[in-house]
Each structure stands twice: as structure tokens, then as C-alpha cells.
Amino acid sequence: MQLRYNFRLYPAPPQRAALARAFGCARVVFNDGLRARREARAAGLPHLPDGELSKRVITEAKKTPERAWLGEVSAVVLQQALADLNTAYRNLFASLSGTRKGPGIAPPRFRSRKDNRQAIRFTRNARFSITAGGKLRLPKIGDVRVRWSRGLPSEPSSVTVIKDSAGRYFASFVVETADEPLPEAAAxxxxxxxxxxxxxxxxxxxxxxxxxxxxxxxxxxxxxxxxxxxxxxxxxxxxxxxxxxxxxxxxxxxxxxxxxxxxxxxxxxxxxxxxxxxxxxxxxxxxxxxxxxxxxxxxxxxxxxxxxxxxxxxxxxxxxxxxxxxxxxxxxxxxxxxxxxxxxxxxxxxxxxxxxxxxxxxxxxxxxxxxxxxxxxxxxxxx
Incomplete structure (x- = not known):
């Protein structure tokens, strides 16, 4: 079973600026991808494949003066933002076709910089790690101090850095846990x-x-x-x-x-x-x-x-x-x-x-x- 383990982060002022930059870049990539797909739909073109969309809004966009600053953050952060958009569209299509249970799914919407909650995700490809001193090492951000309330049961597959509405920072690790059967109870x-x-x-x-x-x-x-x-x-x-x-x-x-x-x-x-x-x-x-x-x-x-x-x-x-x-x-x-x-x-x-x-x-x-x-x-x- 996959579970999330959340821990409080205490980034230094330069790290907060780097995180704010990463939040903004991930939001821009998500919005650019959504805009490209909406424009393709309005023009009567087929649905853009995931690979073509990634090439257009990340790879080619970095070469333009308007989006050159996307190279200042980890590429995995941008790819995961686009993966969230692709997942949102897959859920939408599954809901429209009836293969997804539950209430209907609305189309994805543009993300705002004024949202109370900001988040970015690092996978193993980003090579994040936990240092010997107990800090979380994130690419192009640095070693962030973590308040460990408990240990991780296994190696995390990804970590999501979250800034909530109160300005607090959290690291949410996805880990694979084994079942822990309890002794049988009569009640x-x-x-x-x-x-x-x-x-x-x-x-x-x-x-x-x-x-x-x-x-x-x-x-x-x-x-x-x-x-x-x-x-x-x-x-x-x-x-x-x-x-x-x-x-x-x-x-x-x-x-x-x-x-x-x-x-x-x-x-x-x-x-x-x-x-x-x-x-x-x-x-x-x-x-x-x-x-x-x-x-x-x-x-x-x-x-x-x-x-x-x-x-x-x-x-x-x-x-x-x-x-x-x-x-x-x-x-x-x-x-x-x-x-x-x-x-x-x-x-x-x-x-x-x-x-x-x-x-x-x-x-x-x-x-x-x-x-x-x-x-x-x-x-x-x-x-």
C-alpha cells in the first residue's frame, strides 16, 4: 500500500525564493499546456499527444526569450506539472465515456498565482535525497531543514513540496508500506x-x-x-x-x-x-x-x-x-x-x-x- 508521510519544512530565505520560483514555473507550464490544448480544440485540431505537448511548452519554450527562465528550475518539476495536466484530461475523458465511477469531472482550469496552496513534485529522476544530517536535498533549491516526527518505512518514490495558505512548508513523501495485520479482536x-x-x-x-x-x-x-x-x-x-x-x-x-x-x-x-x-x-x-x-x-x-x-x-x-x-x-x-x-x-x-x-x-x-x-x-x- 502506498501512503503519504508529511513533515514540516523550514527553508532559509534564499530557499524560499527558489521555491517561489519553482512554484511559478510549474504554474506557467501547466497554464501553457492547457492553453495549447484549448486552442487546438477551438481550431478543430486533434488532441495534442503528451510528448508533443511537452516538446512545445517545455523544450522549445526554453529556447525563447519569453520563457528562458524556465531553465532556472529542475526540469522534473516542469514535467510533473505537465503530467498533472495530462492526468486531469484523462480523468475528464474517462468521466465523459462513463468508465470512471463517481460524479462527473470538470475540465481542468488555469492555475492562479493567488491560489492559497502551491505545490511542486520531485520524482526519483530529480535525484532528491535525504542527507546524513537529516536535511532534504532538492535540485536547484538546496538542503532544506526538516522536522522529522517519525521515520520513513521505506525509500520514497516521490516528494511533493507544499506551501499552504498560512505560509507553512511541508514535504509529502510517497512510500510503499507493507501491511501490518493486528491480532484478531472479538468485538x-x-x-x-x-x-x-x-x-x-x-x-x-x-x-x-x-x-x-x-x-x-x-x-x-x-x-x-x-x-x-x-x-x-x-x-x-x-x-x-x-x-x-x-x-x-x-x-x-x-x-x-x-x-x-x-x-x-x-x-x-x-x-x-x-x-x-x-x-x-x-x-x-x-x-x-x-x-x-x-x-x-x-x-x-x-x-x-x-x-x-x-x-x-x-x-x-x-x-x-x-x-x-x-x-x-x-x-x-x-x-x-x-x-x-x-x-x-x-x-x-x-x-x-x-x-x-x-x-x-x-x-x-x-x-x-x-x-x-x-x-x-x-x-x-x-x-
């Missing part, structure tokens, strides 16, 4: 995700929602108000933009750390994890959009999925149309209607249910049934 768990509680487990445990955005909302509002009063193009406005970005990154970092710790705990303690296949995109268009985005369900489920695969656990999603909340986990009766403000309800059999805990139990039962079905088990329930 299995169903998870009902929500907003009042981040997760309610089938064993009755309720995990409180951290609400990271809500904690800094007051400071974020003041920072945004101060930003709106600054004159565009001024130094004070740049400082205000950086302050707002730092608050947002603090929220996203805390949320990611929380998701990592909780997903690791659930995968370690349970042999199988079952969740509901939520339509997060649809929920993000409702009046609860801010709370849905703050919860970060998609990121959490993605972590559960890849950690289950790596550690030999079972992870499955239950159909979103399964009536987990309205189904009685004791007798199987389905309630006629259940608005969101109903947190507890009584079944005709006499059982009184907590809405979320009952849903988690039903998700666990449905996940087990689907798993037995896939393994060839009996479909008809026992008498």
Missing part, C-alpha cells in the same frame, strides 16, 4: 455519525463532537472583520489574510489529528467496523452545512477505510436508504415517521430507544448480514 462495532455526538457506537458509547470550528468562531469572525477593513494591496492586508489563514489551518490540523486518533482506536479494538453510507455532499447543501463541514465525516471514513485495509480489519458501508433510525433493534418493527427533533421513541413492542444508539445497533446488524451474504452465508433469518 465488532456499528457507528452512527451525527452532529450532537460525533459518533454513537453500537455498544452504547457516545463520542462527543469536538466542534473545532465553533471553538474559534469568535476569533475568526473578528479576524475576518479586521481583514475587511484593510486596503487591498497593502502590507497590513497581507498580514490580516495570513492571520485568518492561520486560524483556519489550526482548525483543520486539530480536526485531522482527532480523526486519526479516533479511527486508530476503533480499528485497533474491533475486528469489523460498519458505518452508514452518508450523502455528505447533499447534507452540505442544507442549513446544517457549517456543522457538517466542521464534523469532517468524509475524511474520517477515508481514514477508517485505509487503516482497516492495512491492518487486516473489515470495513463496510450500509446503504444510506436503510431505515436505521426508524427500525426497532428489538422486534424489527419500522416506525412510520421520525423527525430529526425526536431523540427518543417507544416501539409498539414496549422497547424505548435512544435514536442514535438504536441506529448504531441496526447498522451493526445490517453490516453483519451483508458480510455473511457476501461470504455465501444463509439469507433467511433463523426461526
Amino acid at each position: 465488532e462495532v456499528g457507528i452512527d455519525l451525527g452532529l450532537t455526538h460525533f459518533a454513537v457506537l453500537s455498544d452504547g458509547r457516545k463520542i462527543t463532537s469536538p466542534k473545532f470550528l465553533h471553538r474559534v468562531e469568535r476569533r475568526l469572525r473578528k479576524a475576518q472583520q479586521a481583514l475587511s477593513r484593510k486596503q487591498k494591496g497593502s502590507a497590513n492586508r497581507r498580514k490580516a489574510v495570513a492571520r485568518v489563514a492561520r486560524l483556519h489551518t489550526r482548525v483543520s490540523d486539530a480536526r485531522r489529528d482527532y480523526h486519526h486518533k479516533l479511527s486508530t482506536e476503533l480499528i485497533r479494538d474491533n475486528q469489523a467496523v460498519y458505518v452508514e453510507d452518508l450523502a455528505v455532499n447533499g447534507l452540505a447543501r442544507t442549513r446544517l452545512a457549517k456543522s457538517v463541514h466542521d464534523a469532517g465525516w468524509s475524511q474520517f471514513l477515508a481514514m477508517l477505510e485505509y487503516k482497516a485495509e492495512r491492518h487486516g480489519r473489515t470495513f463496510a458501508k450500509v446503504d444510506r436508504w436503510f431505515p436505521s433510525s426508524k427500525l426497532c433493534s428489538e422486534c424489527g418493527a419500522v416506525a412510520e415517521s421520525m423527525p430529526l427533533n425526536t431523540r427518543e421513541w417507544a416501539c409498539v413492542c414496549g422497547a424505548v430507544h435512544d435514536r442514535d444508539a438504536n441506529a448504531a445497533k441496526n447498522i451493526l446488524a445490517a453490516g453483519r448480514a451483508e458480510r455473511l451474504n457476501a461470504c455465501g452465508g444463509t439469507v433467511r433469518p433463523a426461526a
Whole structure:
């Protein structure tokens, strides 16, 4: 399995200037390639092959006075920027032909120098390396100081240098990792995700929602108000933009750390994890959009999925149309209607249910049934 290992970088001022130059050159090559393909399409010409496009926007462009400065950065950075464009077009064509699953892919767009996030990628052809002193050696940039929080499990195949909206630099290594099966556990768990509680487990445990955005909302509002009063193009406005970005990154970092710790705990303690296949995109268009985005369900489920695969656990999603909340986990009766403000309800059999805990139990039962079905088990329930 391929995983990414991220580490904080601390480039010196000359190295920051070299990185800014590399970011700009990669952006220009991407935009030139996109412009060439759009012009060819408008003229009724066939789609430009990848090799012809590389020759036109990199090799020949370096010989012109307008693009001679492309030679100041590593050629691998420019080739990888063009590879991103080619991948975007392949995904677009696969989406239009129906061979790619999921929602439709939009055509690639021009990259702006005002984007909050800038990135360049070095492959093994660039001959990047980690020095004996623990620094990251990048071609035409130098030895950049790295804050190593852990070791790399294998030799990285590529490294992506990222500058985020808060002005921080990161190195993202792609490494090949071996599976690490955990000892078998007897427990299995169903998870009902929500907003009042981040997760309610089938064993009755309720995990409180951290609400990271809500904690800094007051400071974020003041920072945004101060930003709106600054004159565009001024130094004070740049400082205000950086302050707002730092608050947002603090929220996203805390949320990611929380998701990592909780997903690791659930995968370690349970042999199988079952969740509901939520339509997060649809929920993000409702009046609860801010709370849905703050919860970060998609990121959490993605972590559960890849950690289950790596550690030999079972992870499955239950159909979103399964009536987990309205189904009685004791007798199987389905309630006629259940608005969101109903947190507890009584079944005709006499059982009184907590809405979320009952849903988690039903998700666990449905996940087990689907798993037995896939393994060839009996479909008809026992008498």
C-alpha cells in the first residue's frame, strides 16, 4: 500500500525564493499546456499527444526569450506539472465515456498565482535525497531543514513540496508500506455519525463532537472583520489574510489529528467496523452545512477505510436508504415517521430507544448480514 508521510519544512530565505520560483514555473507550464490544448480544440485540431505537448511548452519554450527562465528550475518539476495536466484530461475523458465511477469531472482550469496552496513534485529522476544530517536535498533549491516526527518505512518514490495558505512548508513523501495485520479482536462495532455526538457506537458509547470550528468562531469572525477593513494591496492586508489563514489551518490540523486518533482506536479494538453510507455532499447543501463541514465525516471514513485495509480489519458501508433510525433493534418493527427533533421513541413492542444508539445497533446488524451474504452465508433469518 502506498501512503503519504508529511513533515514540516523550514527553508532559509534564499530557499524560499527558489521555491517561489519553482512554484511559478510549474504554474506557467501547466497554464501553457492547457492553453495549447484549448486552442487546438477551438481550431478543430486533434488532441495534442503528451510528448508533443511537452516538446512545445517545455523544450522549445526554453529556447525563447519569453520563457528562458524556465531553465532556472529542475526540469522534473516542469514535467510533473505537465503530467498533472495530462492526468486531469484523462480523468475528464474517462468521466465523459462513463468508465470512471463517481460524479462527473470538470475540465481542468488555469492555475492562479493567488491560489492559497502551491505545490511542486520531485520524482526519483530529480535525484532528491535525504542527507546524513537529516536535511532534504532538492535540485536547484538546496538542503532544506526538516522536522522529522517519525521515520520513513521505506525509500520514497516521490516528494511533493507544499506551501499552504498560512505560509507553512511541508514535504509529502510517497512510500510503499507493507501491511501490518493486528491480532484478531472479538468485538465488532456499528457507528452512527451525527452532529450532537460525533459518533454513537453500537455498544452504547457516545463520542462527543469536538466542534473545532465553533471553538474559534469568535476569533475568526473578528479576524475576518479586521481583514475587511484593510486596503487591498497593502502590507497590513497581507498580514490580516495570513492571520485568518492561520486560524483556519489550526482548525483543520486539530480536526485531522482527532480523526486519526479516533479511527486508530476503533480499528485497533474491533475486528469489523460498519458505518452508514452518508450523502455528505447533499447534507452540505442544507442549513446544517457549517456543522457538517466542521464534523469532517468524509475524511474520517477515508481514514477508517485505509487503516482497516492495512491492518487486516473489515470495513463496510450500509446503504444510506436503510431505515436505521426508524427500525426497532428489538422486534424489527419500522416506525412510520421520525423527525430529526425526536431523540427518543417507544416501539409498539414496549422497547424505548435512544435514536442514535438504536441506529448504531441496526447498522451493526445490517453490516453483519451483508458480510455473511457476501461470504455465501444463509439469507433467511433463523426461526
